Amino acid sequence: MDHQERQINIRWVIRRLPLTLIVVLFLLSLTSTLEPILNGVVFGQLVNIDFSNLDAVGRYVSLAAAAYLVTYTSLYLFLRAQQRAVRMLNQALKSVYFTASVAHAGTNATEVSDTINDVTGVAKQIEQAYFVELIGMLQQVIGLIISVIFILKTNVVLSLVYVLFSALSLLPSHFGRKILAKKSDVWANTNASLVLSMKDIFQGRMEIFNFKAWPAFFTRFKQHLSQEERDYERMNNFQYLFQYVSWLFAIAAFLLPLFIGLLLMAKGLFGVTTSVILTLTMTADSVVGGARSLSKSQSQIVSTSQLRVLPVAGQFELPKVDDSESKPEALKGELDISDLTVVRDQHLILSDVNIRLKPGSKVIVTGPSGIGKTTLLKAITGQVASQGAIRFAGQPLHAGDFVLVSQNVWLFNGTLRDNITLYQAYDDVAVLAVLRLVGLDQELGEHVLDFKIVDNGSNLSGGQAQRIAIARGLLRKSPIFLLDEISSSLDQVNADKIHRIIYTLPATVIEVAHHYQEALAQAYGVKIYEMVDHRLQLKNEASREVATGTEAI
Numbered sequence: 001m002d003h004q005e006r007q008i009n010i011r012w013v014i015r016r017l018p019l020t021l022i023v024v025l026f027l028l029s030l031t032s033t034l035e036p037i038l039n040g041v042v043f044g045q046l047v048n049i050d051f052s053n054l055d056a057v058g059r060y061v062s063l064a065a066a067a068y069l070v071t072y073t074s075l076y077l078f079l080r081a082q083q084r085a086v087r088m089l090n091q092a093l094k095s096v097y098f099t100a101s102v103a104h105a106g107t108n109a110t111e112v113s114d115t116i117n118d119v120t121g122v123a124k125q126i127e128q129a130y131f132v133e134l135i136g137m138l139q140q141v142i143g144l145i146i147s148v149i150f151i152l153k154t155n156v157v158l159s160l161v162y163v164l165f166s167a168l169s170l171l172p173s174h175f176g177r178k179i180l181a182k183k184s185d186v187w188a189n190t191n192a193s194l195v196l197s198m199k200d201i202f203q204g205r206m207e208i209f210n211f212k213a214w215p216a217f218f219t220r221f222k223q224h225l226s227q228e229e230r231d232y233e234r235m236n237n238f239q240y241l242f243q244y245v246s247w248l249f250a251i252a253a254f255l256l257p258l259f260i261g262l263l264l265m266a267k268g269l270f271g272v273t274t275s276v277i278l279t280l281t282m283t284a285d286s287v288v289g290g291a292r293s294l295s296k297s298q299s300q301i302v303s304t305s306q307l308r309v310l311p312v313a314g315q316f317e318l319p320k321v322d323d324s325e326s327k328p329e330a331l332k333g334e335l336d337i338s339d340l341t342v343v344r345d346q347h348l349i350l351s352d353v354n355i356r357l358k359p360g361s362k363v364i365v366t367g368p369s370g371i372g373k374t375t376l377l378k379a380i381t382g383q384v385a386s387q388g389a390i391r392f393a394g395q396p397l398h399a400g401d402f403v404l405v406s407q408n409v410w411l412f413n414g415t416l417r418d419n420i421t422l423y424q425a426y427d428d429v430a431v432l433a434v435l436r437l438v439g440l441d442q443e444l445g446e447h448v449l450d451f452k453i454v455d456n457g458s459n460l461s462g463g464q465a466q467r468i469a470i471a472r473g474l475l476r477k478s479p480i481f482l483l484d485e486i487s488s489s490l491d492q493v494n495a496d497k498i499h500r501i502i503y504t505l506p507a508t509v510i511e512v513a514h515h516y517q518e519a520l521a522q523a524y525g526v527k528i529y530e531m532v533d534h535r536l537q538l539k540n541e542a543s544r545e546v547a548t549g550t551e552a553i
């Protein structure tokens with residue numbers, strides 16, 4: 001997507017529709033809006049027909065029927081073309097929202113469902129209150145122009161009277177729209193506070209009950225609720241007032257020109273006749289109605305302006321190409337982290353962290369809870385904003401250079417194969433090899449690759465899930481392996497086994513761990529760093545040279 005496109009607007013819409021469809025919509029708008037003119041002609045001509053001449057009456061009726069048929073067929077085709085345009089726009093919109101949201105959404109269940117609601121709910125609102133209205137406006141504008149031309153040709157003076165009054169009928173919406181938008185903003189804010197307070201209560205209900213804090217929370221909830229309902233009522237009251245004033249103006253715009261027409265006819269001025277009044281009354285109503293629905297569509301469109309601001313992709317850079325292939329030359333690269341500083345919510349978490357790791361180095365980062373170990377991995381992988389430089393083989397670190405295996409294993413509904421390959425092109429032999437390494441080739445039945453993972457892995461133990469995540473990482477053979485508390489759910493035997501594999505990988509490894517096997521680390525030459533005062537401090541000197549084993553995987 002063009003980086004300049006931050007808002008869905010007419011330009012955005014036009015760029016996503018084929019020219020032929022725009023032309024078809026335009027032409028069908030012309031022919032589908034002829035009904036008011038037909039009404040004017042049909043009724044206006046009534047007073048001129050010689051009803052004793054059956055031929056003339058037959059011609060009049062069949063011409064009128066044909067004209068109405070063309071108009072309504074055009075209307076049907078217009079709706080079909082409009083639907084095609086809406087489909088194309090929806091597809092583009094949802095893709096944009098989805099990709100932007102993927103980059104910045106959180107990963108816990110609530111954040112995920114919020115984001116999905118955003119993608120589907122906001123897109124639906126934009127579809128109905130913007131795309132449909134916008135295309136409808138094209139039709140309304142064309143219909144309005146045709147009607148105005150027609151009534152001007154019928155009688156200039158009297159039609160100017162009609163046009164003047166139809167313009168006046170737009171006044172309430174002109175002034176009311178802005179106030180309505182403000183009131184709906186106020187309500188949206190109080191509604192958001194209410195939803196937030198409900199969310200907090202749902203999430204923390206166990207603590208709230210345990211601490212007997214329910215009455216206090218319920219009182220707060222009721223305050224939010226009553227404020228929200230009050231603002232909602234105010235918004236709706238204003239809307240009704242606004243509608244009432246609009247009705248009054250619309251009635252005036254319909255009746256006053258009719259009275260003026262009758263007066264002019266009575267005085268014999270400007271060639272006003274019964275036929276002219278009949279024609280203008282039937283058609284000019286559509287000018288008033290058209291102008292009114294135009295302004296209604298416009299207020300709908302204005303009400304979506306906040307929604308139409310496209311979400312900005314977060315810090316996290318999505319890999320643009322499939323990086324699943326290993327890059328042997330990259331294995332030689334040094335991972336150089338210099339002056340890495342992270343501040344979150346105005347708290348300093350990392351301060352000028354410097355570490356340079358030779359290809360194949362293995363390090364453990366340890367330290368007390370909350371000190372910033374996970375943040376270090378997040379900063380390296382670009383998931384949190386940081387200052388400083390992270391370079392690999394002299395280049396900025398790219399998403400395809402590393403795999404990150406984190407504490408919270410993400411598993412999805414699919415086979416074990418899918419969960420390990422992530423639908424990328426790896427053959428079964430390679431997948432089975434990594435499963436063997438993590439000891440999962442026997443545990444999950446005979447056809448292990450087809451083992452069905454359901455409900456985000458609820459049919460697996462925590463340790464099995466963690467080993468799947470490690471297998472997923474091992475399969476990639478990336479030059480950098482980042483591990484966050486990978487043994488928290490593993491028994492000692494499996495943890496040691498997996499560490500032996502990891503410590504002999506031909507990759508640079510940074511492992512964040514609260515608890516680690518010191519002897520094992522020493523044996524494999526793993527350096528241990530402790531996080532102290534927002535920096536890394538070497539805790540041990542590795543007992544032997546960094547292991548760069550090439551155990552096949």
Ligand SMILES: Nc1ncnc2c1ncn2[C@@H]1O[C@H](COP(=O)(O)OP(=O)(O)OP(=O)(O)O)[C@@H](O)[C@H]1O
Binds near residue numbers: 344368371372374375
């Ligand atoms: N999303 C966030 N927004 C703001 N601050 C955060 C966020 N996540 C973590 N922090 C803060 O960053 C600091 C470091 O957290 P981090 O998760 O890196 O610690 P850790 O050393 O990995 O802890 P643990 O061993 O308990 O997992 C903490 O003080 C925490 O409050």
